[in-house]
Amino acid sequence: MTRLSLRTCKTLRYDPALADIGIVHLGVGAFHRAHMADYTDAVLANGGARWAILGASLRAADTRDALQEQDFLYTLAESDEQGERCRVIGALRGILVAPEDPQALIEAMCLPSVKIVSLTVTEKGYCHDPATGTLNEQHPDILHDLANPDSPRSAPGYLVEAIRARKARGLPPFTVLCCDNLPANGRTVARVVTRLAELRSPALGNYVAEHVAFPATMVDRIVPATTDADRARIAAATGLEDRWPVVTERFTDWVIEDRFPQGRPDWAARFVTDIAPFETMKLRLLNGAHSSMSYLGYLAGHETIAGCMADAALAYFVSHLMNAEVTSTLDVPPDTDVTAYKQALLARFRNPGLRHRTWQIAMDGSQKLPQRLLGTIRDRLKAGEPIDGLALGVAAWMRYVTGVDEAGGAIDVRDPLKDELRARADAAGLNAKALAPALLGIERIFGSDLPADPRFTTAVATALDSLIRHGSKKTYERFRSTHP
Numbered sequence: 001m002t003r004l005s006l007r008t009c010k011t012l013r014y015d016p017a018l019a020d021i022g023i024v025h026l027g028v029g030a031f032h033r034a035h036m037a038d039y040t041d042a043v044l045a046n047g048g049a050r051w052a053i054l055g056a057s058l059r060a061a062d063t064r065d066a067l068q069e070q071d072f073l074y075t076l077a078e079s080d081e082q083g084e085r086c087r088v089i090g091a092l093r094g095i096l097v098a099p100e101d102p103q104a105l106i107e108a109m110c111l112p113s114v115k116i117v118s119l120t121v122t123e124k125g126y127c128h129d130p131a132t133g134t135l136n137e138q139h140p141d142i143l144h145d146l147a148n149p150d151s152p153r154s155a156p157g158y159l160v161e162a163i164r165a166r167k168a169r170g171l172p173p174f175t176v177l178c179c180d181n182l183p184a185n186g187r188t189v190a191r192v193v194t195r196l197a198e199l200r201s202p203a204l205g206n207y208v209a210e211h212v213a214f215p216a217t218m219v220d221r222i223v224p225a226t227t228d229a230d231r232a233r234i235a236a237a238t239g240l241e242d243r244w245p246v247v248t249e250r251f252t253d254w255v256i257e258d259r260f261p262q263g264r265p266d267w268a269a270r271f272v273t274d275i276a277p278f279e280t281m282k283l284r285l286l287n288g289a290h291s292s293m294s295y296l297g298y299l300a301g302h303e304t305i306a307g308c309m310a311d312a313a314l315a316y317f318v319s320h321l322m323n324a325e326v327t328s329t330l331d332v333p334p335d336t337d338v339t340a341y342k343q344a345l346l347a348r349f350r351n352p353g354l355r356h357r358t359w360q361i362a363m364d365g366s367q368k369l370p371q372r373l374l375g376t377i378r379d380r381l382k383a384g385e386p387i388d389g390l391a392l393g394v395a396a397w398m399r400y401v402t403g404v405d406e407a408g409g410a411i412d413v414r415d416p417l418k419d420e421l422r423a424r425a426d427a428a429g430l431n432a433k434a435l436a437p438a439l440l441g442i443e444r445i446f447g448s449d450l451p452a453d454p455r456f457t458t459a460v461a462t463a464l465d466s467l468i469r470h471g472s473k474k475t476y477e478r479f480r481s482t483h484p
Contacts, residue, residue, distance in 0.1 A: 004240040006071040009088050013045040016071075016090040019052035020113045022265070024105075024174075026155050027121040028055035028063050028095055034223045034248040036118060036179055038076060041091040043265040050113070051265040055095040056105050058121065058155060064095035066243040075234050075245035079353030085250075086238050098158070102151040109162035110169065115262035117162070118177040119189075121155045123367035124416045126182065126192050130370040131447040133188045135195040146199055156189075160197045163212060164204055175213045175260050181287055183371040184276065186216030186257060213259045216275040218282050220253040222348060224356040249351055251344070255279075277333040280375075284326045286345055288372040289318050292393030293349075294361035295400045298411075299472035305356045309349045313477040319346065320483055321389040329379040363414040365397045366421065366445050374450065381455055391459035392479060398439050398460070399467045401425060406471050417442070432465035 002008050006016070023040065025032055032055075043051050055072075057063055067074060072092045078085050098105045109117055123130065127139040135156070136142065145157030152158050163173050176193065178185040193212070198205030224247055234245045254269035255278040272278070290305070296317070297308035309315045322342050332338045373393050380387045401418070402425040403411050415421060420442065428434035440451040440460070450456045466475040 001235060001241040002239070004070040004073050004075065004088065004238075004242045006073065008240060009073055011088050012073075012090050014047075014049075014090070016044070016052065016073075016093060019044055019049045019093065021054045021093060021108070021111060022051040022113055023053045023116045023118060024109050024111075024114050025053050025055050026058060026117065026119045026158065027125065028057055028092070029120055030226060030246050031219075031221070031223045032118075032120040032179065033074060033089065033092070034076060034246045035219055035221050035252065035254065036120075037089055037091045038252070039254060039267045039269060040265060041089045042268060044091055046266070048265050051091075052093045053091050054108055054114075055092055056098055056108070057095060058098045058125070058153070058158070061097045061100070063244060064097050067092070067095065070242065075238060075240075075242045077230070077234050077237075077245055077247045078250045079247070080250040080351065084233075084237070084353060086234055086245075099153075102158075105158060106150070106162050106165060109158070109174065110165050110171065112171060114174055116177050116260070116264065117159065117174045118179055119155055120179045122364060123180060123182060123371075124364050125155050125180070126189060127154050127156055128188065128192050129444050130367050131444050133183070133191060135192045137195075137199070142196065145196070149200060156193050156196045159193050160200060160204070160208070163193075163197070163208060164200075167204075167207060172262060173208075173212045175215065175262060175264070177215060177217065177256075179217055179219050181219070181283060181368070181371065183279070183283065183375065184216060185279070186214040186275070190214035213261050215257040215259040216279065217257070218253070218255040218275055218278040220282050220286065221248055221251065222351075222354060222356055223248045224354050225360055227355065247354065249348055249354055251348055277331045277336075281330050281332065281336070281338065281341070283371050284329065284376050285322055285342060287368070288326060288376060288390075288393070289321055289345070289349075290361050291365065291368055291372050292321060292389070292396065293318050294358040295365075295393065295396035296472050296476055298358040298362055299396060299399060299406055299467070300476075301473075302358055304354075305349050305358065305361070306352050306354065308358065309346070311473075313473070313480045315346075316480045317389065317392075317476045318349070320479075321393070324483070325380060325385075325387065325389050326376055328383070328385065329376050359412070362400060364416065365401065366415050366417040366442070369394065369397060369445055374446065377450065377456060381453060387456065387459055388463075388483065389479070391456070392463040392475070395436075395460050395463035395467055396472065398425075398435060398464050399472070401439070402430065402435070404430075417444075430468050432461050432468055435468075436461040436464050
């Protein structure tokens with residue numbers, strides 16, 4: 001079959017080769033290619049030729065290797081209840097693999113045409129303490145970057161060195177645009193990057209604090225990992241072989257704090273002055289439900305989120321979590337129908353065209369729990385309100401990270417703290433009275449306040465005991481019968 005390329009593609013509405021690099025993006029994964037690159041593709045098609053994207057992988061070469069022979073074009077396959085639609089995206093003009101040549105990436109970030117450096121490096125990529133939002137100054141990558149500032153490993157390390165290099169050349173700093181699910185993501189990344197700059201030089205730290213913009217964002221699109229079945233289906237639909245297409249839902253949303261001193265593309269996003277209500281609503285309703293459902297669903301044998309939603313008792317739990325426990329903690333954004341938003345989320349979760357694996361969502365739970373569940377729990381406890389559903393979500397994560405499923409098989413736990421999690425779990429055994437406090441003792445996740453609150457610790461231990469004794473499915477079925 002003919003390979004997708006600039007020569008073979010007949011559907012692009014512009015010539016990507018004529019576009020200038022205006023954005024360097026760190027972390028060219030599926031989410032970026034389904035979200036920000038899609039928005040930028042529309043800008044380029046409408047004549048915004050200053051804003052092509054140069055991508056960078058901070059770890060592996062697989063995306064670069066898959067896309068370079070097709071001129072970095074790829075197919076975006078969007079699905080809903082009416083079927084699937086395929087489009088070719090041309091916004092990505094190249095991919096650098098940072099470990100192969102760190103200086104090449106720093107030089108790219110110093111191009112005068114670059115006005116924005118954006119990131120989707122996942123929560124763990126910021127080398128921060130999820131419980132406090134501060135830089136983990138003992139993180140191995142941070143220690144390396146302080147000792148070797150001109151050949152960094154971490155995203156913060158690349159940002160600091162490129163900002164320093166631009167300053168030395170008399171170039172204005174780029175805007176740093178975080179597109180990851182961090183609470184107050186702009187302020188969090190600003191705090192991390194400024195602190196790393198301070199550790200290198202107080203003067204550099206002051207420069208970052210005074211001159212670099214870190215606008216906050218809320219990103220929303222469900223993007224499962226691409227499978228070989230997806231590749232075959234998309235090739236059959238388009239008549240072109242694509243080594244790494246991206247599958248996603250038709251729905252997409254992007255809310256951005258409008259702070260871009262060097263300019264920005266005219267993205268079809270919502271530009272606002274206060275991102276916080278949008279961010280909190282999405283993190284707690286969508287991401288909180290996703291994480292809770294992924295752990296409970298995986299343990300119950302459900303491979304996908306759509307499969308979880310086909311389980312009436314688990315779908316009930318998700319609806320209860322949103323309506324009875326999360327909604328009361330939200331400061332709903334103006335002109336937002338939160339009821340309609342929740343109904344739309346449930347419909348998106350049921351989308352049969354998306355094979356979003358529970359195992360994929362379950363990754364990196366130690367980095368995700370603080371913003372997806374624990375903030376909501378703190379607000380509920382402060383208000384004196386019950387946390388039964390939220391506690392069950394936390395307990396399901398605890399059961400999952402033991403690394404052993406309900407049939408005694410191994411769980412492939414992917415988490416930056418997996419060794420510590422497994423060591424604590426193995427020492428405690430499958431005993432809720434020992435396992436719950438062992439895991440709650442990780443201050444980087446739970447802080448010092450929640451483990452000292454018996455309302456929280458009792459609720460989590462009780463839920464965990466049920467998961468261990470009765471299994472996930474019977475536990476959430478019992479939850480349904482006791483929480484009408």
